[in-house]
Amino acid sequence: MAWFKKPGVTTAENRKRAKNVEGLWLKCNHCREIVYRKEVERNSKVCPKCDYHFPISVQERIALLVDLGSFKEWAADIEPQDPLSFTDTRSYRERLKAQQEKTGRKDAIVIGEGTINGRRIALGVFDFGFMGGSMGSVVGEKICRVAERALALRIPLMLVTTSGGARMQEGILSLMQMAKTSAVVAQLGEARVPFICILADPTFGGVTASVAMLGDVIIAEPKALIGFAGPRVIEQTIKQQLPDAFQRAEFLMDHGMIDMIVERKHLKETLNQLLSHL
Amino acid sequence: MREYLEFEKPIREIEERLQKLISTGGSRASVQEETKKLKARLARTEVELYRKLTAWQRAQLARHPQRPGVLDYLDAMCRDFIELHGDRVFGDDQAVLGGFARFNGRSVMIIGHQKGKTLKERMQRNFGMPNPEGYRKALRLMKLAEKFSRPIITFIDTPGAYPGIGAEERGQAGAIARNLSVMSRLKVPIVSVVIGEGGSGGALALSVADRVLMLEHSIYSVISPEGCAAILWDDPSKTPDAAEALKMTAKDLLGLGVIDDVIPEPLGGAHRDPQTAVDRVAKSLTSHLAQLADSSGEELLARRAQKYRKIGTVVESVAGRK
Numbered sequence: 001m002a003w004f005k006k007p008g009v010t011t012a013e014n015r016k017r018a019k020n021v022e023g024l025w026l027k028c029n030h031c032r033e034i035v036y037r038k039e040v041e042r043n044s045k046v047c048p049k050c051d052y053h054f055p056i057s058v059q060e061r062i063a064l065l066v067d068l069g070s071f072k073e074w075a076a077d078i079e080p081q082d083p084l085s086f087t088d089t090r091s092y093r094e095r096l097k098a099q100q101e102k103t104g105r106k107d108a109i110v111i112g113e114g115t116i117n118g119r120r121i122a123l124g125v126f127d128f129g130f131m132g133g134s135m136g137s138v139v140g141e142k143i144c145r146v147a148e149r150a151l152a153l154r155i156p157l158m159l160v161t162t163s164g165g166a167r168m169q170e171g172i173l174s175l176m177q178m179a180k181t182s183a184v185v186a187q188l189g190e191a192r193v194p195f196i197c198i199l200a201d202p203t204f205g206g207v208t209a210s211v212a213m214l215g216d217v218i219i220a221e222p223k224a225l226i227g228f229a230g231p232r233v234i235e236q237t238i239k240q241q242l243p244d245a246f247q248r249a250e251f252l253m254d255h256g257m258i259d260m261i262v263e264r265k266h267l268k269e270t271l272n273q274l275l276s277h278l
Numbered sequence: 279m280r281e282y283l284e285f286e287k288p289i290r291e292i293e294e295r296l297q298k299l300i301s302t303g304g305s306r307a308s309v310q311e312e313t314k315k316l317k318a319r320l321a322r323t324e325v326e327l328y329r330k331l332t333a334w335q336r337a338q339l340a341r342h343p344q345r346p347g348v349l350d351y352l353d354a355m356c357r358d359f360i361e362l363h364g365d366r367v368f369g370d371d372q373a374v375l376g377g378f379a380r381f382n383g384r385s386v387m388i389i390g391h392q393k394g395k396t397l398k399e400r401m402q403r404n405f406g407m408p409n410p411e412g413y414r415k416a417l418r419l420m421k422l423a424e425k426f427s428r429p430i431i432t433f434i435d436t437p438g439a440y441p442g443i444g445a446e447e448r449g450q451a452g453a454i455a456r457n458l459s460v461m462s463r464l465k466v467p468i469v470s471v472v473i474g475e476g477g478s479g480g481a482l483a484l485s486v487a488d489r490v491l492m493l494e495h496s497i498y499s500v501i502s503p504e505g506c507a508a509i510l511w512d513d514p515s516k517t518p519d520a521a522e523a524l525k526m527t528a529k530d531l532l533g534l535g536v537i538d539d540v541i542p543e544p545l546g547g548a549h550r551d552p553q554t555a556v557d558r559v560a561k562s563l564t565s566h567l568a569q570l571a572d573s574s575g576e577e578l579l580a581r582r583a584q585k586y587r588k589i590g591t592v593v594e595s596v597a598g599r600k
Contacts, residue, residue: 075594083534083591084525088510137590144587166478166500168510171524172536175478175500176589179486182455183462183586190463206500208451209439209479214459228451228479229441233505237441247446255447 028052030223044264046222053201053221053264058110058125061160061200065268066114066123073112075145080107080138084171092169095131103130107138108163111146113155117272122150125160126200126207133163135207136170140177143211144184147195151187156194156275161212164230165205178210185214194278196271199226199249199258217274218258219267220249226258283338289327292320328545331495334518336527337503339495340475341437344549346556348375348390348433351473354556355563356381356388362419364411368448371412373404373436374484376419381431382564387423389416389484390433393474406475407440410453413483417457420464429467429567432484437502439480454483461486462582465575469566471541471559472496472528473548488582489566490536492528493555494543498536499526536589539566 026037030052040047044064045054056064062071086092100106108130113122124146126133143159150157166174188195197215199208201224209228212218220226227247235242245251252258262270282290296316299309331339339345352359356379364370376389393406416432423430439450461468470485476498492498503521507514525531528540541562544551570578 077595079593079595081591081593084523086523088506088516088520088523137592140590141592168501168506168524170590171500172498172526172531172534173590175482176536176586178455178479179458179462179482180586180589182458183486183583186459186463187583189459206479209454209483210458211455213449213452213455227446228439228454229446234441234443234446238443240443242443246443251447255449257449257452 026054029054046264050223051263052223055128055162055201057129058105058127061125062110062114062123064264065158065160065271066116066121067118071112071114071123073110074149075111075142076106078106078138078141078145080136080170082169083137083173084169086169086171088169095169099130103127105130107136107142108133109139109142111142113149113153116268116275119272119275120153120155121275122146122153122155122157123160124158126162128162128164128202131167133161133207134165134167134174135163135177135181135210136167136174137177139167140174140180143177143181147181147184147188150195151191151193154191154193156196156278157188158196158198158271159211159215160198160200161203161207162200163203163205163207163212165207175206178206181211182214185211189214189216194275196274198267199224201225204228204230213257216278217260219260219262219270220252220258222249222261222263224249226252281342281344283335283342285335285338286327288323289320292316292323296320324545328547332518332522333497333524333527333530334503334521336495337475337497337521339547340497342547342549343395345435345474346548346552347395347435348388348392348473350552351433351556351559352379352388352390354553355560356386359388362422363415365414365418367411367414369409369411371404371409371415372402373406373408373440374412374416376416378428381560382567385426385428387419387428387430388433389419389430390473391436391481391484393435404440406436407438408436408480408483409440409442409445410448410450413439413453413457416484417453417460420461420468424464424466427466429469429570430464430487431563431567432468432470432487434470434472434476434481434485434496434498435474436477436480437475438477439483454479457483458486462586463579465578467567467570467573467578468582469563469570471563472498472537473559477502486582486586488570488578488585489538491539491541491559491562491566492531492537493541493548493559494528495547496528497521497526498528498531499524 028047031050199220359379361377394400394403468487470487472492506520507516531537548555
């Protein structure tokens with residue numbers, strides 16, 4: 001490493017090096033400490049200083065939950081439409097195209113089946129990277145499909161949520177996905193098919209106020225932000241600063257809204273243990 | 279006293295001129311002639327104005343401070359209303375009211391958001407924005423209706439569920455979610471009427487129903503036009519554009535297959551002629567309840583499930599595009 005290099009000289013090589021160094025370290029979203037990226041990755045993407053659970057990709061999530069190689073995706077080719085011909089500063093169609101190119105996915109959820117220690121389960125995992133994991137017609141439809149398959153096969157359903165809420169660009173149709181998914185989950189309940197929700201950071205709005213809160217058992221990841229109204233909206237409404245831990249998983253736990261907070265590395269064994277009772 | 283909205287200014291001007299003219303003594307022929315002319319102009323202007331309302335203008339009518347609320351409909355439509363209170367857990371949320379009443383001689387459960395008319399009442403009722411207790415009270419009353427086989431009528435008029443610290447602490451999201459799920463499986467007819475503002479999840483939590491009706495100038499949306507403009511445009515002045523883009527009017531929703539009927543309003547909105555509005559709502563409710571009356575609980579459930587299952591638009595490409 002060059003210890004005595006003149007400051008202020010930005011060569012192409014310098015820029016490249018800066019980027020590499022940046023890539024080696026990571027700033028924790030929660031405790032703001034600078035942590036070694038490799039250590040975080042070894043630790044199932046959990047901050048070694050404060051236990052904050054970094055967002056992980058859908059693939060990483062699936063790998064963490066089900067037995068190696070057991071996942072089979074369902075209905076991957078269901079695509080969104082633009083029912084309102086919605087345009088704000090950009091058209092919804094353009095946004096969708098950009099997000100699809102970015103993520104290689106048609107919309108904000110992946111559904112399918114896999115096994116947990118050999119037991120067959122149905123699984124849905126939200127992708128926050130696709131328009132903030134927002135629930136429009138496709139997400140609603142796929143949640144219904146995975147629930148219906150779970151019902152037909154009589155296998156437990158698990159849903160991992162990370163979402164900003166309903167997808168505004170689909171207007172009232174996105175709001176109705178809350179009713180649509182809740183209705184299907186209600187039928188799952190009547191048939192006594194287990195439904196477990198795993199709430200990851202962040203889970204808000206229409207997703208919390210529908211499927212996410214309807215699990216027979218609700219698990220949250222440590223320090224995940226979970227709520228109905230976003231903190232900014234609440235702050236603007238009540239004109240007060242919000243308490244520190246407000247809407248964190250621990251806050252929900254204290255208020256009796258969830259069953260447990262489970263660290264990522266213990267998630268699979270916890271699910272396995274739960275399933276043995278359901 | 280009539281309250282005028284910003285876009286009703288042309289009407290206000292003509293009406294003020296009329297008032298002045300009449301108060302200056304109206305026996306002279308020239309004055310009478312002028313009065314007649316102004317009245318004709320007023321009628322023309324009104325028809326013209328209300329015929330082509332923008333979505334944002336409709337939103338303002340939907341929120342009009344003098345617009346009839348659930349209590350106005352209840353008083354005029356039903357007899358023997360007996361209000362029931364409390365969620366049996368935490369409190370009695372006055373943003374939601376409910377109880378048994380007699381409609382067309384039959385016992386029904388009426389539940390609705392009430393925004394309040396005076397400032398004091400508005401504050402008591404939290405401007406029609408329920409806390410979790412409100413949804414829990416509604417749920418309790420709906421289950422009571424099911425227990426005694428009474429149809430449920432809900433009146434929707436809310437800016438949305440209240441975003442507050444206490445609301446989050448007491449499980450706002452879970453309360454709404456439970457209503458959605460339980461309402462989808464109640465074995466009695468449910469008819470909802472959006473009479474003003476259908477604000478997002480806070481409205482949906484009382485309107486998972488066999489039939490959803492909307493008054494002509496009501497709105498029903500996933501987010502308020504102001505909220506949408508702030509988030510997507512980052513510019514509050516784009517509120518009218520957001521209102522248009524969200525497709526939140528009764529006609530839009532009928533077109534999207536989300537609601538079942540639009541109830542026409544008197545010229546200028548329900549508040550201009552509340553009796554007519556009440557009569558039309560009562561007539562529509564009567565007809566929809568009659569259509570549902572012969573169905574068994576199981577039939578209702580099957581049809582309701584199918585109805586909600588179909589909402590949304592997706593494309594599924596045929597195999598080979600993978």
